[in-house]
Amino acid sequence: MPFKSSTGLKIAPFLFILPFFVHQAVFNLYPTIYGFWISLYSGVSKLTFVWFQNYAYLLQDERFWKSMGNGVKLTCGSLFIVLPIALGVALLINQPFVERRKGMFATFFFTPNITSAVAVAIVFSFIYNREIGILNSFLGLFGMESIAWLENPKWTIPALIIMVTWRYLGINILYFLAGLQNIPYELIEAAKIDGANGIQRLWHITLPLLRPIMTFIVFQAIIGSFSMFAEAYLLANNGGGPNDSLLFPTMYMYEQAFRFQKFGYSSAIGYIFTLILLIVGLIQIKLFQEQESRR
Amino acid sequence: MTGRMFHRLFIYACLALMSFLFCVPFLFMVGTSFKKYDDIVREPLNPLPLAPTLDNFILLFQKLPFWTQFFNGMFIAASVAVLAMVLNALVAFGFSRYDFKFKHVLFTIVIATILIPAQMTLVPAFVMFRNWGWLDTFYPVILPGAVSAINIFLIRQVMGSVPRELYESARVDGSSELGTFLRIAVPLSMSGIGIVGLLSFMGSWNDYLGPLIFLTSEHKMTLAVGITTMNNPYKEDYASPITGACLMAIPVLILLSVVGQKYFVSGLSAGSVKG
Numbered sequence: 001m002p003f004k005s006s007t008g009l010k011i012a013p014f015l016f017i018l019p020f021f022v023h024q025a026v027f028n029l030y031p032t033i034y035g036f037w038i039s040l041y042s043g044v045s046k047l048t049f050v051w052f053q054n055y056a057y058l059l060q061d062e063r064f065w066k067s068m069g070n071g072v073k074l075t076c077g078s079l080f081i082v083l084p085i086a087l088g089v090a091l092l093i094n095q096p097f098v099e100r101r102k103g104m105f106a107t108f109f110f111t112p113n114i115t116s117a118v119a120v121a122i123v124f125s126f127i128y129n130r131e132i133g134i135l136n137s138f139l140g141l142f143g144m145e146s147i148a149w150l151e152n153p154k155w156t157i158p159a160l161i162i163m164v165t166w167r168y169l170g171i172n173i174l175y176f177l178a179g180l181q182n183i184p185y186e187l188i189e190a191a192k193i194d195g196a197n198g199i200q201r202l203w204h205i206t207l208p209l210l211r212p213i214m215t216f217i218v219f220q221a222i223i224g225s226f227s228m229f230a231e232a233y234l235l236a237n238n239g240g241g242p243n244d245s246l247l248f249p250t251m252y253m254y255e256q257a258f259r260f261q262k263f264g265y266s267s268a269i270g271y272i273f274t275l276i277l278l279i280v281g282l283i284q285i286k287l288f289q290e291q292e293s294r295r
Numbered sequence: 296m297t298g299r300m301f302h303r304l305f306i307y308a309c310l311a312l313m314s315f316l317f318c319v320p321f322l323f324m325v326g327t328s329f330k331k332y333d334d335i336v337r338e339p340l341n342p343l344p345l346a347p348t349l350d351n352f353i354l355l356f357q358k359l360p361f362w363t364q365f366f367n368g369m370f371i372a373a374s375v376a377v378l379a380m381v382l383n384a385l386v387a388f389g390f391s392r393y394d395f396k397f398k399h400v401l402f403t404i405v406i407a408t409i410l411i412p413a414q415m416t417l418v419p420a421f422v423m424f425r426n427w428g429w430l431d432t433f434y435p436v437i438l439p440g441a442v443s444a445i446n447i448f449l450i451r452q453v454m455g456s457v458p459r460e461l462y463e464s465a466r467v468d469g470s471s472e473l474g475t476f477l478r479i480a481v482p483l484s485m486s487g488i489g490i491v492g493l494l495s496f497m498g499s500w501n502d503y504l505g506p507l508i509f510l511t512s513e514h515k516m517t518l519a520v521g522i523t524t525m526n527n528p529y530k531e532d533y534a535s536p537i538t539g540a541c542l543m544a545i546p547v548l549i550l551l552s553v554v555g556q557k558y559f560v561s562g563l564s565a566g567s568v569k570g
Binding site: 010012013014015016017019020023024027028030031032034035038089092093095097098105107108109110111112114115116117118119120122123124126127129131132133134137138141166169223226227229230234238249250253254257258263266267270271273274277278281 | 503
């Protein structure tokens with residue numbers, strides 16, 4: 001019998017958690033260190049060691065900053081459009097009388113999220129199509145002008161945000177529902193009896209109690225927006241869209257590495273990108289902690 | 296009471312409207328797959344095929360080694376799901392069952408890895424796999440996703456609710472640690488493990504970037520990449536990719552309706568104590 005003796009008991013937990021650390025070492029830690037090494041080289045077939053030249057170029061690279069800017073735009077879209085709608089729907093689903101149909105609605109809204117990004121992007125390129133697109137035909141019914149959703153740089157990000165809203169609403173509803181689970185209904189009832197109206201109940205009870213899960217949701221939204229790849233890449237017909245208006249950092253990395261074979265430069269993009277995200281994450285954790293301690 | 300009725304009706308109406316909006320793209324996806332090319336162009340707003348045809352499917356099967364790519368995707372996704380269920384459950388058990396030295400530090404490390412985006416290792420992992428001769432094999436699209444902090448966290452949440460007395464009594468009965476894991480922890484946290492399996496399967500089935508980079512030959516590719524390679528630059532072919540997208544969505548929808556409903560409902564009501 002393995003793990004029977006008292007020394008066995010000391011070793012057992014480490015044996016159980018070993019898979020994670022082995023996996024991390026091989027597929028995350030080693031590539032991360034190796035990637036830094038790669039990012040110090042420049043060139044395509046003949047590599048030369050250039051120290052930090054890639055990073056110096058990168059900081060002046062307009063296309064890189066453009067891609068980061070697009071990431072910021074999409075993040076704003078998710079934070080100010082997707083999350084409020086998701087919270088609203090979650091609050092509706094969480095009403096006590098919907099209890100029995102909760103699972104049905106949640107599954108329903110979750111369906112777009114588990115439909116492949118590829119399928120979603122293909123269908124939406126069709127919806128946004130200028131001549132035969134459903135959306136323009138629909139707008140046409142009301143006598144509105146056709147919009148060149150995917151050709152006009154002004155409209156590409158809104159088009160992407162509409163698609164992202166449809167696709168990621170479900171998962172965020174699930175997150176919010178998980179948070180709302182932990183709010184005892186008696187608390188809301190008590191506030192009702194004390195004469196708090198809906199807005200007050202939301203502001204003073206529900207939102208403060210949702211704060212822990214809110215950190216997680218917001219962080220997920222930021223990471224997800226910056227990591228955008230498949231949907232935007234396919235919506236822009238395998239590229240960065242008109243005037244790079246749909247270029248995201250991951251797409252830029254992909255282009256540099258696998259189209260132009262500049263592995264060093266692409267690794268450098270990966271590093272800067274990760275660094276910026278880490279800073280954002282840490283700031284966010286700090287902010288939420290401060291709010292926690294102020295309460 | 297009428298005010299209350301009205302209130303409920305209003306909420307249901309809101310939810311129903313949202314649900315309908317959510318359905319629209321799916322309606323068009325299915326409808327367009329059965330439409331003739333002329334109908335697609337002539338009547339964009341009508342989701343229903345007036346003269347249903349199987350032309351798009353025939354064309355799709357001519358253009359793509361469809362079944363090969365379908366089963367590649369299935370094989371990869373199933374492997375990822377099985378590995379994810381086994382390995383993440385083992386790690387979660389280690390963290391939820393025992394108290395040991397450095398436990399807190401080690402778990403913080405696990406959680407901290409959530410902060411590192413996958414893009415970080417895109418290029419170095421590619422170079423690494425190329426050196427190992429793994430390009431155009433299934434390893435690079437299966438193994439990296441087998442263990443992940445978020446899934447460990449998910450399973451650990453559910454395992455935490457397993458009563459400690461059960462573990463203790465199993466030990467008294469002479470069960471080994473691995474036996475305790477298999478006989479007590481796994482059955483009792485099946486809802487968490489099931490969700491991890493489900494999400495891993497779907498994540499892998501829908502993954503685009505991985506297969507795009509690591510799989511190069513047509514008969515190794517998955518559908519996700521396959522249906523995007525059909526874009527013909529000379530004649531706008533709307534229908535084939537959409538038909539492919541439609542067929543690609545089917546396994547996921549079946550999985551969700553058969554397994555998912557049960558797990559989602561239980562997953563959603565996890566934490567709320569049912570009397």
